[in-house]
Amino acid sequence: MNLDQILNRGELNRDNIVSLLSVKYKKEIEKLYTRADEIRKKYCGDEVHLRGIIEFSNYCEQDCLYCGLRKSNKNLQRYKMTKDEIISTAERISQAGINTIVLQSGEDHFYSSSLITDIILTIKEKFNSAITLSIGERGRDEYDEWKKAGADRYLLKHETANEQLYSTFHQHENLKSRLAHIKYLKTIGFQTGSGNIIGLPGQTNEDIADDILLCKAMDCDMCSFSPFIPSNNSPLRKTPPANINLTLKTIAVARIVLKDVHIPATTALSTLIENGKELGLKVGANVIMPNFTPLPYRENYQIYKNKKTYDPLVYLEEIKSMLDRIGRNVGEGKGHSLKLMLNQ
Ligand code: SAM
Numbered sequence: 001m002n003l004d005q006i007l008n009r010g011e012l013n014r015d016n017i018v019s020l021l022s023v024k025y026k027k028e029i030e031k032l033y034t035r036a037d038e039i040r041k042k043y044c045g046d047e048v049h050l051r052g053i054i055e056f057s058n059y060c061e062q063d064c065l066y067c068g069l070r071k072s073n074k075n076l077q078r079y080k081m082t083k084d085e086i087i088s089t090a091e092r093i094s095q096a097g098i099n100t101i102v103l104q105s106g107e108d109h110f111y112s113s114s115l116i117t118d119i120i121l122t123i124k125e126k127f128n129s130a131i132t133l134s135i136g137e138r139g140r141d142e143y144d145e146w147k148k149a150g151a152d153r154y155l156l157k158h159e160t161a162n163e164q165l166y167s168t169f170h171q172h173e174n175l176k177s178r179l180a181h182i183k184y185l186k187t188i189g190f191q192t193g194s195g196n197i198i199g200l201p202g203q204t205n206e207d208i209a210d211d212i213l214l215c216k217a218m219d220c221d222m223c224s225f226s227p228f229i230p231s232n233n234s235p236l237r238k239t240p241p242a243n244i245n246l247t248l249k250t251i252a253v254a255r256i257v258l259k260d261v262h263i264p265a266t267t268a269l270s271t272l273i274e275n276g277k278e279l280g281l282k283v284g285a286n287v288i289m290p291n292f293t294p295l296p297y298r299e300n301y302q303i304y305k306n307k308k309t310y311d312p313l314v315y316l317e318e319i320k321s322m323l324d325r326i327g328r329n330v331g332e333g334k335g336h337s338l339k340l341m342l343n344q
Helices: 003-007 014-021 026-044 083-095 113-126 140-149 163-169 175-187 205-217 244-258 267-272 276-282 312-325
Strands: 047-050 052-057 100-105 130-134 153-155 191-198 222-227
Touching: 003 014, 003 026, 014 205, 014 244, 026 244, 047 312, 052 083, 083 100, 083 113, 100 113, 100 153, 113 130, 113 140, 140 175, 153 222, 163 175, 175 191, 191 205, 191 244, 205 222, 205 244, 222 244, 222 267, 244 267, 244 276, 267 276, 276 312
Parallel strands: 052 100, 100 130, 130 153, 153 191, 191 222
Antiparallel strands: none
């Protein structure tokens, strides 16, 4: 089957996806990106949804081999933001006109179930915001409690759909258990986000195809396909960063396969290449997540090296003029799941 035939198929199988990820020639790559952009326009329109992130703790009880927050990293100055600091950062996000607050941290049980509930209730009471939790694996009773308190979404990436690779990078966890968490979150009504890291050592295009198909099988509302960037303080410090073309091709193919999902142009993508956000938006992405973590904490949320830090308000202006330039606009409302058609 040639490229045009694959691009015109309704449903793509694993072989089709691998073929798309493997295209090499400029003309073929352009065709792929054009098709992805058409599908993005059809299912998401020209709106780009903004989500303000607060990275409220860089303590982590996990030891993921690729991550600079891993507990074995003794070279990181650790921090925990207080509830008041989190709420005043949420206020800055809300005042900037952004209606989704993403609470992200390493896995840190200092933030008990009731403390997270209290933070959710306070944000919901004070601001007209959707809340995404991105705080790793926790107990089912905790997920239930946070859903009841009003949290809308949960982001828990599967990282890699290859069980063996998963177990290599997460020596004390397994993929089955990770997926059970994501499925449970969906069952109790969270809009779920998952996704992979592109460029992990040993990963093949077949694995990336499986990542995309897994997001489809799990019916995720948001899927993040983000490039690996080494952290100097992790065992993968010598692994080269992900290939930019493979990263963009993955976003494009994911858009073609998954259609009505939110796909972010990630901070990692703009760390990998200066105009990464713009490139991502042009090949299928429709979400940007500006970082509002206050200084000095922001500089210590070092998942990987050279992570971009910026003044969020200056950055927002840059995003808006970039969107103007490429014919896109900031999304209205909360940017809920495209599958739920809840946008208000
Ligand atoms: N602890 C939470 C969890 O497990 O979902 C959220 C925080 S974790 C730091 C957020 C994400 O960072 C992970 O899902 C992973 O995909 C990404 N990440 C970690 N190290 C990375 C690296 N070296 N390059 C790219 N992404 C990385």
